[in-house]
Amino acid sequence: MSWLAGYGNLDDQENDNLGIDWVLQYEFSDIDQAQAVSEFRALINDLTEAGLRVQVRHGHGSSLLVCLRVPRDQLGKMIHQSRMKDWLYCLIHTLPEGDENTNAHAETAAEELRSVYHAVTWGKNLGGAGITPNHGKWKNVTASFPLHDQDACSQLLAQWNRKTVLNTEDLDAIRAIFGEKVAFYFAFIQCYSLFLIVPAVLGIIAWLYLGAYSIINGAALCVWCVVFVEYWKIREHDLALRWGVKGVGSLKVNRPQYHWEKEVKDPVTGQMMKVFPGWKQFLRQLLLIPFASIAAVALGSLIVATFASEVFISEVYNGPLKGYLEFVPTILFSLSLPAITSFLTSIATRLTKYENYRTQDLFDLAQTQKTFVMNFITSFLPTILTAYIYVPFGKSIVPHLDLLRRAGLLSAELASHQDFEVDTSRFQQEVIYLSMTAQVVGFGEEIVLPYVKHVLWQKWRDYRDRQFGLTRKRSFSTATDLLLIDVPEEAKFLKRVRSETDAEEYKVEDDILEMCVQFGYLALFGVAWPLVPLGFLLNNWLELRGDFFKLTLECQRPPPIRADSIGPSLLGLDFLAWMGTLSTAAIVHLYRGPMSEVKLWSLLLTVFLAEQAYLALRFVAATALQKIFSDTLRTEEAQRYSVRKSFMEATLAARSGSPGSPGSRVRQRVRFHERVNVYGTSENEQSSENSDGSAPPSTEKPQDEVLRGSDREAEFWNGLSCDAADAGVKMIRALSANKAGDELKWTKEA
Amino acid sequence: MSWLAGYGNLDDQENDNLGIDWVLQYEFSDIDQAQAVSEFRALINDLTEAGLRVQVRHGHGSSLLVCLRVPRDQLGKMIHQSRMKDWLYCLIHTLPEGDENTNAHAETAAEELRSVYHAVTWGKNLGGAGITPNHGKWKNVTASFPLHDQDACSQLLAQWNRKTVLNTEDLDAIRAIFGEKVAFYFAFIQCYSLFLIVPAVLGIIAWLYLGAYSIINGAALCVWCVVFVEYWKIREHDLALRWGVKGVGSLKVNRPQYHWEKEVKDPVTGQMMKVFPGWKQFLRQLLLIPFASIAAVALGSLIVATFASEVFISEVYNGPLKGYLEFVPTILFSLSLPAITSFLTSIATRLTKYENYRTQDLFDLAQTQKTFVMNFITSFLPTILTAYIYVPFGKSIVPHLDLLRRAGLLSAELASHQDFEVDTSRFQQEVIYLSMTAQVVGFGEEIVLPYVKHVLWQKWRDYRDRQFGLTRKRSFSTATDLLLIDVPEEAKFLKRVRSETDAEEYKVEDDILEMCVQFGYLALFGVAWPLVPLGFLLNNWLELRGDFFKLTLECQRPPPIRADSIGPSLLGLDFLAWMGTLSTAAIVHLYRGPMSEVKLWSLLLTVFLAEQAYLALRFVAATALQKIFSDTLRTEEAQRYSVRKSFMEATLAARSGSPGSPGSRVRQRVRFHERVNVYGTSENEQSSENSDGSAPPSTEKPQDEVLRGSDREAEFWNGLSCDAADAGVKMIRALSANKAGDELKWTKEA
Structure with a gap:
């Protein structure tokens, strides 16, 4: 058998997952022993009832690792069932062969794991074990994840190191390991980075010959933004068809937390539907508006305060310790931001829960929307303030900041504010910082720092466990002792499992959002420094690999969830492209010449015309791209057609094989109006030769055909x-x- | 037989169509006799080759009427074939019963006629007679139409007279007689009129309490426009599903005039596709921009000239014959408009031909788009000129019109232009005229005048024919004479057929366009006079009936073409709603207070903010309506699901009936990666009891299941x-x- 040969090749036994499909972590440090025992027994009972094989090992500290395996027969059946469901919901077009008891083989690791995921998380009524980690009954189940396939990941990463551009096969590989939702992120960053080459090249030319705030560069940037967003929509559609996930949202199961108002029987399908009225949900969604306002005020005032004090210290204040004081506002802001963000996030989560979505997908979507709003404010507001408030109006606003002196609290050492001049290059400096330093810092924060933290934390854990091991020896029977000491063959493997258990969950939405924010910087402020796209392009080359590194080595393997889009971020991209056009027009208008000569009406006119240009351009781009890529988009239609065609041929062949069947000649008709039926039913059907006969059929016609009228x-x-x-x-x-x-x-x- | 009883009730034999499915008119007044004879023989030959029964009668003047009938067997087969094709293209979800030779019965008269239409017009390769009236080989075939079903029409009209509001069943009835394309127009005008009630009521309130140019009324109007357009999109979708025509465009056959660049075999379906590259078509479509510019300049300059001379005569000129001269520009404009429009239309048609669309639908769509552009200019430009140029800037522009006096050509009788004052109420007067007088005049021009013309023309024709009849008697053999004299039983009927032959073709696009223009008036200028919607509402009540009258009595019965939308006018509605928001904001801003106090920047700001409000509102309205009507939109999905479900059950039942079939256990799999396949194929499939067993399966599992790993x-x-x-x-x-x-x-x- 070939897989045995494959096995023998493995030098490192650590990479073998020992047939474990899924791992749960049960933590009992916060509850008393009796409760832990009964909960744990219930957990094992539920899992075995659902037909899963279970093995237990001890985890770090007060936690147990429950290793799960779905018997292959059961898994094959689940995969088949899932495919049948896909067919029912039109995701695939050929009905899978076989009956209810057929064992199917997964095409990809992700497909297999998805069924495992369903076996663990779906409710008992759907045939799963109903384990919802961190929620309700199972709130002590603190982790639930599949183990990484380390060989596949390292092979993939090795492949990537040999190439600069990922192709569709690489995306297919990611999809096969991590599922479509993650694959869509990598497809997006790859498509976006490739597109970035155009503005990067233009930017270099502009930098050499045109300088900042060039009209041509600004216009090119706006066109690029619109075309990219429209192209991505088509690319996304195309990938969704390639991966067979178009419209996957409709087959997702209800969230356990979903409340329905009534159960109605669908008149067409006869299914029982758990209904929550759409208009009610919409009304609840309207709460997004006050939420966004509150978030805007809370974050906005924080940012404005920080900004104002920073400006005050750096531009007005001349007192002692100026060099240190300059950093104080930013540090205070950075310190208070997490608290405020987490407060707002908790409100957002409550809102999203209240909005009551049917599926986890919709829930995530709504939650991401709110995160997007908050991210938008924290990411863009500071630079917007610099560009549109501080630089243009600084001269009249900044002196008012000098409250302290007016209150007589500070000595007259302060510079007189009469000679205050706004530093107009401050905006450009900020943009340069955003596109260079901030990206590097972000990469470090996102990928390097967590990795170091994770490694150090593991070391500390191991040290603690060894300490426990020393104290443990005296206290229990040898049998229990054996349970608490890893078998030497398993030791290395279990160390890896424990390390993965401790790892963070991978949130693909965050990574998508990060790219959207980057796109936003480019669209909104890119015109201020032509090399911004180049900076982003270089960063993204690293980011793509860094994110894959993070996904495979720093995070738990995410459940292979299906999706047919990058989700609400698409709307965000649209919004940013629109905002970007307005912003680029305004920045070029404001910063191109001396700012004091800018007239309000001419600025307004510029922005207004830019908006019309944006609307027209988007329309043209969407139309043109759809025309150009119409072949791609036709694929689905063509597939459907071909399946129907072959089905029809088969059915017709079957029907002609049994000519005497009573149903083969249908006679029922809906009568609309007496006059329609004037020409009665002709009973003779033998004249089928007429269709190809070239002789005038008027002579061959049975004369009574008309006479009956x-x-x-x-x-x-x-x-x-x-x-x-x-x-x-x-x-x-x-x-x-x-x-x-x-x-x-x-x-x-x- | 019930239809015989139905027949006996008919007092008027004129209403009986004598089983004629279709009528062609062959005209030979412009060609010599020999050519006419050979062409006519070819025509009859083609028709009979296609299996149609043919009868000939003489028409008015030098023309023949060819009456066609598709034998019922052949028709039944064609209807069945058409349904099979619908199924192949996913228009219907259940495969029609029967094999290739099945005779199906049409559900509606329109379905039957559609197959007749196909039999007459489709090319010979598709089994039709390939008669393309007024085109190429058949350019002397000057009319091609089915006869009206007069009973059904009069019954429908009688029903409508008893009710104020048409319901969906009435629309179904129109669809059953005239097909979906016409039914969509009536659905649109009915939906639009019902929606008009809201602004009509608001308008009355505004008229009583707020006056013209009220901000509240303007805002309400804008919201109403956006909501209406978004609602109609959903309603249209809903109707398309109800009538089973969603996506009907894809199954349409190629136009005979379509040129393709290459024939490629579709990789998925294996059909031969005649391909013309999408990007090439798009580049050709870009010619719309120069076309629109030329049309705008040509029509615009004509309008501006008319407007200027009218203003000059009415406001500046005080010379002799002023009372008559005032009308001269308008008369000249009206006289020259048809020539210019027809010139532009001919360019438009050539452009559309050049754009090379695959189907007649797409061709019509592109042509309507261009008509829309022209209509937009002629309809809205005069009022736009009044609102935004004449009234605001008249004071500085009009004196310059006084060229004549400055050229010294006119005497000093003219009033001094120093005391010229713009009549600010002129704009409102124009709007009142548009919403009241123009609608009545339009109705007369559209419906009453053609009817009178048609009747008089028929009388003149009859008179001429009688004259012919008198001279004819002496000239030919009795046999031929008999051919030229109507049999008394047929005389009345043939008179009606000749009258229908002479009638105009019904162009539903024109009627839709008329409604769009009306919507445009309301959206753009409605705020100037709050009673505009009321006027439109009353007009539309009449218009709906008038259009039906026109359709049934003044025009040929249109071929029952299928469509799933009102077509490009939908885009026009979107555009008008957007323009309307900007225009309403600007008008309210300009006309609300004294015009001299309006600042450019504040006007620009108002319009800019209005546009943002429009964008936000459209987004919210679309989202909200889709949520609220999600049940309606789910129908299609549910239907598809239910069909698949029943099909699956049937298939599974059939499969379990033949358990030994080799295909029932599928074994092929796509291997992504060696590691995926680690858990070999388990051969034992007898453990199907496990799925419902509550005993822990870990004990029941065959121990070797894992050992194989x-x-x-x-x-x-x-x-x-x-x-x-x-x-x-x-x-x-x-x-x-x-x-x-x-x-x-x-x-x-x-």
Whole structure:
């Protein structure tokens, strides 16, 4: 058997997952022993009831690792069932072969794991174990994840190191390991980075020949943004079709937390539907508006305060310790931001829960929307303040900041604010910082720091466990002791499992959002420094690999969830492209010449015209791209057609094989109106030769066909004794002669 | 037989169509007799080759009427074939019963006629006669139409007279007689009129309490426009599903005039596709921009000239004949408009031909788009000029019009232009005229005048024919004479057929466009006079009936073409709603207070903010309406689901009936990666009882299931001698004790 040979090749036994499909962590440090025991027994009971095989090992500290395995027969059946469901919901177009008991094989690791995920998380009514980690009954189940396939990941990463650009096969590979939702993120960052080459090249040219705030560069940037967003929509659609996930949202199961108002039977399908009225949900969604306002005020005032004090210290204040004081506002802001953000996030989560979505997908979508709003404010507001408030109006606003001196609290050492001049390059400096330093810092914060933290934490854990091990030896029976000491063959493997258990969950939404924010910087402020796209391009080359590194080595393997889009971020991209057009127009208008000469009406006119240009451009781009890529988009239709075609042929063949079946000639009809049915049903069907016969069928027709209509009809159709053509020819002759005669007559009379 | 009884009730034999499905008119007044004879023979030959029955009668003047009838067997087969095709293209979800030779019955008259239409017009390769009236070989075939079903029409009209509001059943009836394309127009005008009630009521209130140019009324109007357009999109979708025409565009056959660049075999369906590249078509479509510019300049300059001379005469000129001269510009404009429009239309048609659309639908769509552009200019430009140029800037522009006096051509009788004052109420007067007088005049021009013309024309024709009849008697053999004289029983009927032959073709696009223009008036200028919607509402009540009257009595019955939308006018509605928001904001801003106090920046700001409000509102309205009507929109999905469900059940039943079939267990799989396949194929499939068994399956599992993985796997899964739950419990106890002990130790040490 080939897989045995494959096995023998493995040098490192650590990489073998020992057939474990899924791992749960049960933590009992916060509850007393009796409760832990009964909860744990219930957990094992639920899992085994759902047909899963279970093994237990101890985890770090007061926690147990429950290793799960779905028996292959059961898994094959689940995969088959899942495919049947896909077919029912039109995700695939061929009905899978086999009956209810068929064992199917997963095409990809992700498909297999998805069924495992369902076996663990779906409710008992759906045949799962109903384990919802961190929620309700199972709130002490603190982790629930599949183990990484380390060989596949390292092979993939090795492949990537040899190439600069990922192709669709690489995305397919990610999809096969991590599922479509993650694959869509990598597809997005890859597509976005490739697109970035255009503005990067243009930016270099602009940097060399045009300088900042160039109209041409600004216009090119806006066009690029719109075209990219429209192209991505098509690419996304295309990938969704390639991966067979278009419209996958409709087949997702209800969230356990979903409340429905009534159960109604669908008139068409006969399914029982758990209904929560759409209008009610919409009304609840409207709460997003006050939420966004509160978030805007809370974060906005924090940012404004920070900004104002920073400006005050750096531009007005001249007192002691200026060098240190300058950093105080930013540090205070950074310290208070997490608290405020987590407070707002908790409100957002409550709102989203209240909005009551049917599926986890919709819930995540709504939650991401709110996160997007908050991210938008924290990411863009500071730079917006600099660009549109501080630089243009700084001269009149900043002196008012000098409250302290007016209050007489500070000495007259302060510089007189009469000679205050706004540093107009401050905006550009901020943009340069955002596109260079901030990206590097962000990469470090996102990928390097957590990795170091994770490694150190593991080391500390191991040290603690060894300490426990020393104290443990004396206290229990040898049997229990054996349980608490890893078997030497398993030791290395279990160390890895424990390390993965401790790892963070991978949140693909955060990574997508990060890219959206980057796109936003480019769209909103990119015109201020032409090298911004180049900076982003270089960063993204690293980011793509860094994110994959993070996904495989720092985070738990995410459950392979299916999705047919990058989700609400798409709307965010649209919004940012729109905002970007307005912002670019305004920045170019403001910063191109001396700011004091800018007139309000001309600025407004510029922005207004830019908006119209944006709307027109988006329309044209969408139309053009859809035309150009129409072949791609036709694929689905064509597939559907071909499946129907072959099905029809099969059915017709089957039908003609049993010609005597009573249903083969359908006779029922909906009668709309008496007059429609005037021509009764003709019972003779033997005249099928007529369709290809070239002889005039009027002679071959059974004469009674018309006679059945009415006598007058029969007279009409049989009225002329000669052939229709001859009759017509005679009439043509007669009428042309007539006309000639007539004209003669008229001319004679005249 | 019930239809015989129905027949006996008919007092008027004129209403009976004598089983004629279709009528062609062959005209030969412009060609010589020999050519006419050979062409006519070819025509009859093609028709009979396609299996149609033919009868010939003489028409008015030098023309022949060719009456066609599709034998019922052939028609039934065609209808069945058409339904099979619908199924192939996913328009219907159940495969029609029967094999290739099945005779189906049409559900509606329109379905029947559609197959007749196909039999007459489709190319010979598709089994039709390939008659393309007024085109190429058949350019002397000047009319091609089905006869009206007069009973059904008069019944429908009688029904409508008893009710104020049409319901969906009435629309179904129109669809059954005239097909979906026409039904969509009536659905649109009915939906629009019902929606008009809201602004009509608001308008009355505004008229009584707020006056013209009220901000509240303007805002309400804008909201109404956006909501209406968004609602109509959903309604249209809903109707398309109800009538089973969603996505009907894809199954339409190629136009005979379509040129393709290459024939490629579709990789999925295996059909031969005639391909014309999408990007090439898009580039050609870009010619719309120069076309629109030319049309705008041509029509615009005409309008501006008319407007200027009208203003000059009415406001500046005080010379002789002023009372008459005032009308001269408008008359000149009206006289020259048709020539210019027809010139532009001919360019438009050539452009559309050049754009090379695959189907007639797409061709019509593109042509309507261009008509829309022209209509937009001629309809809205005059009022736009009044609102935004004449009234605001008249004071500085009009005196310059006084060129004549400055050229010294006119006497000093003219009033001094120093005291010229713009009549600010002129804009409102124009709007009142548009909403009242223009609608009545339009109705007369559209419906009453053509009817009178048609009747008079028929009388003149009859008179001419009688004259012919008098001269004819002497000239031919009795046999031919008999051909030229109507049989008394047929005389009345043939008179009606000749009258229908002479009638205009019904162009539903024109009627839709008319409604769009009306919507445009309301959206753009409605705020100037609050009673505009009321006027439109009353007009539309009449218009709806008038259009039906026109359709049934003044025009030929249109071929029952299918469509799933009102077409490009939908885009027009979107555009008008957007324009309307900007225009309403600007008008309210300009006309509300004294115009001299309006600042440019504040106007621009108002319009800019209005646009943002529009964008936000449209987004919210679309989201909200889709949520609220999600049930309606789900229908299609549900239908598809239910069909698949029943099909699956049937298939599974059939499969389980033949358990030994080799295809029932599928084994092929796509191998992504070696590691995925680690858990070999388990051959034993007898463990199907496990899925509902409540006993822990871990004991029932065949132990070799895991062993097949590897020795290490087997060791892991069989490693603990006791049950997993017990092992876990032991570990919990040990670890909690440990923890307690540990804590004790730490506290002791401290």
